[in-house]
Amino acid sequence: MKIYSHENQKLHKPKGYYSRGKMRQPQEMPERLVELLKAPEVMGLKVTDAKEIGIDPILAIHDFGYVDFLKHGYDEWTALGEEMGEEVQTSIYASTNNAGLGILAKAAQYQADGSAPIGKYSWTSIYWSAQTALNAADALLKEEIPQNDIQICLTRPAGHHARKSSAGGFCYLNNAAIIAQHLRQKFQKIAIIDTDMHHGQGIQEIFYDRKDVLYTSVHGSPINFYPVVAGHEHEKGQGEGYGYNINYPMPHGTDEKGFFSYVDKALENVTLFNPDVVVHVLGFDVYKDDPQAKCYVSTQGFMALAKKMKALNKPIIVLVEGGYCIEKLSENLQAFLSGFISE
Structure with a gap:
């Protein structure tokens, strides 16, 4: 098992986010990564510093204008010389009929909701989150690890809500989609299984008309719950991708036994698909005390959960994404890692 991270992921420090009618205290904070890194340390496991793979795999998924906004938006925001606040944070949402003239228009175009502000150092963390994930994909492409090895990427900020050209849900670059596409240079079929509390509508949108990447997600029902507009059972893909998008929305209040009944169904889908590589989007926000x-x-x-993933007997890349009960992140990650290590 190999674990990756990078210190630059701690630089993104949101001041707050707007959700359900009011400003709220940020939950996706650098302290999350601090706590996650305690787990391998306690267990005596090495964490590898991610190396830079580059921008090309990112641009293979995301629009150039959007990536340019993520990288330069803060500078444009502060260059206005007005009292704009400490972060790029829009109250106008207009992804269409928008020429993108000016930073306010760009923010309206590229920020899908109020939970993805961009501060002075956000791009650095966003970029290195993607690079951390890409290190695992690159290792498989270059055959630097055993074929059926497990790779764990401690990635922050997360990615599965990021769409081709918009940020939202604490997410900016869609790490799962980026590495799935990167892996397609060598591998024919990639399966993404998402067990985060929230549906990854960004992944769904990006691969909705493709059959080479299976997306299956176990998540809380999106009715009156983020992302609200996607993640329903009837969303099955389109064109040649029909049937390769499979959602399992759980009723709110589902217990652990119920959670695993849905996970088992998703794993059956993965087994039938018989992928060359499995990408697991792991969210610790399904934990019973998570906000x-x-x-x-x-x-x-x-x-x-880790034992079930291991039983697939496939190369697995785990992207650690959601999880906001900070005081339990290390303990929960230790339990997850133990499931891969134990016989």
């Missing part, structure tokens, strides 16, 4: 949780997974449940 975002709508189900009740215990700490030991994460060990069971």
Whole structure:
């Protein structure tokens, strides 16, 4: 098992986010990564510093104008010389009929909701989050690790809500999509299984008309719950991708047994697809005490989840994404890692 991270991911420090009618305290904070890094340290496991793979795999998924906004938007924002606030944060949402003339128009075009502000150092963290994920994909492409090895990427900020040309849900670059596309240079079929509390509408949108990348997601029902407009069971893909997008929205309040009943169905889909590589989007926000949780997974449940993933007997890249009960992140990650290590 190989674990990747990078210190630059701690530089993104949101001041707050707007959701459900009011400003809220930020939950996606640098302290999350600090706590996650404690787990391998306690277990005596090495964490590899991610190396730079480059911008090209990012631009293979995301629009150039959007990536340019993420990289330069803060400078444009502050260059206005007005009282604009400390972060790029829009209250106008207009992704269409928008010429993108001026930073306010660009923010309206490229920020899908109020939960993805951009500060002075945000791009550095966003970029290195993607690079951290790409290190695992690159290792498989270059055959630097055993074929059926497990790779864990401690990635922050997360990615599965990021769409081709918009940020939202604490996400900016869609790491799962970026590495799936990168892996397609060598591997024919990639399966993405998403067990975060929220549906990854960005992944769904990017691969919705493709059959070479299976996307299956277990998440809380999106009715009155983020991302609200996607993640329903009837969304199955389109064109040649029909049937290769499979959603399992859980009723809010689902217990651990119910959670795993949906996970088992998703794993059956993955097994039938018989991918060359599995990408697992892992969210610790399904933990019973997480402020975002709508189900009740215990700490030991994460060990069971890892054992189920391991049983696929495929090369697996795990992207650690959601999870906002900061005081339990290390303990929950230790349980998850133990599930891969135990016989």
